[in-house]
Amino acid sequence: MPRPPTTQQFVLDELRRAILSRELAPNQPIRQDSVAHELGVSRVPLREALKTLEAEGQVVYRPHRGYTVAELSLADLLEVYRLRELLETEASLVSATKADERDSATVRAELRAVAEAAANGDLVEMIAANRRFHFAILEPADMPWLMRMVRTLWDTTDAYRAVYYNAPANRSRVLEEHEAIVRAFEARDGAELAGLLQQHREHAVAALRATLADTANG
Amino acid sequence: MPRPPTTQQFVLDELRRAILSRELAPNQPIRQDSVAHELGVSRVPLREALKTLEAEGQVVYRPHRGYTVAELSLADLLEVYRLRELLETEASLVSATKADERDSATVRAELRAVAEAAANGDLVEMIAANRRFHFAILEPADMPWLMRMVRTLWDTTDAYRAVYYNAPANRSRVLEEHEAIVRAFEARDGAELAGLLQQHREHAVAALRATLADTANG
DNA sequence: CGACGTAAGGTTGGATCCAATATACAGTCG
């Protein structure tokens, strides 16, 4: 596996992974010295990577007090999904009017990638492919500012997505829903597409609500 | 004027100001050494500030090639306003259902601040007060993720706002529209509020379109 | 005369070192 071109990009990837896997727990202060040593790099690229994560809302920064991993409350989670609803609905409507055959082929390829990863039981790859699948649907809208925001919103909830995909029932429902979504996309039916994506998200939210309630009790 | 607590915050403010005033022109490479010397600081806090601006889309970064000021095309401008429409409409609707008397007082105070700055011919203060006015309207919605995104969208178009406010006719229309907006806010009429804000934005877009067309020709 | 390779200079990327601030603990005073 080739290391990214710059160290700070490598550090950024590692930090995202660590936050996702709870290796760095929410509210935990990030000791720059220890993390830098752990990754075998200096503090400078680490600090630049943390600045990026701060702008994305993944960590919070207090001057002279350092960075801590952001805690995502239930309210935050609901807000993030509401914002995804607003932005992705817009993007899918526009995308349906602009997409061509090449876009359909890309989406269909990603659909297969998700299904394949699911069949192989490769959760990490399934999450990555799922992301590519959804972004491939929105990409034809050609709205770079929107895409940037949607990407940030996805990043913040990556940790929860891992939990969601852990349950086999959730995984199979995801695959079924993806099939319907692709059909709407290929039919260029924006309203249908937006509606299906909305249901897709609502199912995830419902499941996550239940999980969070469980965690809070247990 | 007290300097901010950290140097990087100071640098961030200075960079925003420089980009806004076209002191740093779009597509112009940002030579870290010269800018750092100009501000009397080292390159480290400058680089951290640039990372923040990169995440906001104000500058673009190419590894080993450095940062350049982002160019905002007409398509970008229209997209940014479309996204503001989506997000601010949502926020204003929620805000109308949650706001209390204290919020009304805050909004009204900012309304006066804008009018006062306009009367004094203080454009910089007018822009700042206008921003506070609009955010005070959205704040009661209590949606921090949305506010963060809206803030970013405002930041990217600050340069254009300065142009817009330069025309006296635009300024007086802004003040009139603000009056109506406050009335809807105090009446807790979400639909009316959202509609008025939308018109408010559309007027700005129309004026900016005309300005950009002029600039392109001249 | 044009195109490619190469070398030199300049700019960014990263590491180390020093200064400034916050935190924690101990000692003292009310």
Added chain:
DNA sequence: CGACTGTATATTGGATCCAACCTTACGTCG
């Protein structure tokens, strides 16, 4: 006994220095 203050330590913030990469100009070859 509790609260405050002063000090020591750990951690972050910033400056300087070195390495890696990109760019550009020059020379050479086709």
